[in-house]
Amino acid sequence: MNATANITNSPEWNCIHTNDSETMFPTNFAWGAATSAYQIEGGWNVDDKGPSIWDTFCHEGGRLVFEGQSGDVTCNSYELWEEDLRCIRQLGLTHYRLSLSWSRLLPEGITRHVNQKGLRYYNKVINDLVASDVLPMVTLYHFDLPQALQDQGGWKSPEIAAIFDSYARFCFESFGDRVKLWITLNEPYVCAKLGHEDGIFAPGVKEPGMAAYLVGHNMLRGHARAWHSYNVLYRAKQGGSVSLAINSDWAEPLDPASPDDTAATERYLAFTLGWFAWPLFVTGDYPEVMRSSIEVRSKELGYQEGSRLPRFSKDEPSLLGTADFFALNYYTSRRVKPGECCPGVLGLKSDQDAEGVVDPSWPVCGVSWLAVVPDGLRKLLKYIKDTFNNPAVYITENGFSQVGPVDMEDVQRCGFYHDIIQEIARALREDGVDVRGYFAWSLLDNFEWADGFSVRFGLFHVDFSRPERPRTAYRSGREYAGIISKYRSQTMVNI
Ligand code: PNW
Secondary structure (H helix, E strand, O other), X not given: OOOOOOOOOOXXXXXXXXXXXXXXXXXXXXXXXXXOHXXXXXXXXXXXXXXXXXXXXXXXXXXXXXXXOOOOOOOOHHHHHHHHHXXXXXXXXXXXXXXXXXXXXXXXXXXXXXXXXXXXXXXXXXXXXXXXXXXXEEEEEOOOOEHHHHOOOHHHOOOHHHHHHHHHHHHHHHHOOOOOEEEEEEOHHHHHHHHHOOOOOOOOOOOOOOHHHHHHHHHHHHHHHHXXXXXXXXXXXXXXXXXXXXXXXXXXXXXXXXXXHHHHHHHHHHHHHHHHHHHHHHXXXXXXXXXXXXXXXXXXXXXOXXXXXXXXXXXXXXXXXXXXXXEEEOOOEEEEEEOOOOOOOOOHHHHHOEEEEOOOOOOEOOXXXXXXXHHHHHHHHHHHHHHOOOOOXXXXXXXXXXXXXXXXXXXXXXXXXXXXXXXXXXHHHOOOOOEEEEXXXXXXXXXXXXXXXXXXXXXXXXXXOOOOOOEEEOHHHHHHHHHHHHHHHHHHHOO
């Protein structure tokens, strides 16, 4: 997670790519960018906002955040929203994905006490977007649980599903007249694994092989309840769509001829994408290979207390069918072989028994985990089409990071955006994937979680050393604006 790797210079990156003359995008294709509340807002303790688990995580000493940094101020979007709007308009976005800070709206996490100033802030943001012809996609939860709820057990507690549902209803009721695209939870995998297995994200719980499955389970239960609430109470009058954002690498066998590598690849995908997508799109339950791997490992370890992977109760709202579209966060790819990890140890890695490696031909950008593999997105989209019954797909996050000295002329990132958009065009045209939109991560340089401000994902540079936090377009921001204007106008011609 630490920003140790450098931007590699090979292979070649170019800003101008040929052979895209046939590229077409459907009318109404969403051209977006994304952010999240804790990463950009700042204003962590102003106007009656309650603390979240990231406030606590960053403020406690001895934690793993880069140089002890925090999101206390970050881009200060709580005060500088209009600057963000200017960036959004400059890019020509049709859509903007933002998240709501749960504890800014409900300082204690529950609807008994609503913070009117928080409500006013998000109403202004949403109204300004709509007035600028930019459609909001709103995430209810992007890693920042109210601390008051963590104090009652957080995502490990079964009660959290109903509490999340009432927060979701509050948001649908407050903003659903204007918001038509909803994401309940962002990347439950990351919350479960990094937050409750590795302990490197808030709330910093390290209970390998146990807590992550429980957390993932309660997140799915909360999502399902919120989707059913929308379906029953709001869909008819508001007409929107609700989904859950799932992150996944693309994975393929290290040696395609090896049955062991092929089986490991199946487990790799089952434990990331499948964990959350199978319940929603295929069976209402976890992938069979995930359940059986965990059971086999439990037996080997002599673990007696029933399955570590919980079961869904028949008395609760069903999971199957609770996504109106597929929301995919794609960053990178891996070649996969069976795990080398410690068979005697309780943990997700040992259950999964699969090891992802970076192909030496893939450049790594910024953070060490981020090998840049644009055609992995196309392969993953095809896999999603074939596996999950051809859903409508929004790519809700995808991006390229920078570490080290700021490079405003970020030619590599320009090349990356061209390449990725070509891959989406191919997925649409050649593979028939129903891709509805693309959200670049991120509109702005921001607080990159455990990596603090050392990693920059923005289309706009933010100068964190100045109180005004000035935003300046990178070359890649100007390129993305150019791409959007080109394909938007092509769409117009081809109606
Ligand atoms: C996503 N990993 O998180 C999040 O949704 C964003 O908030 C974040 O800024 C973005 O990706 C870039 O990192 C991830 O370690 C965090 O593999 C960590 C990982 C992947 C995604």
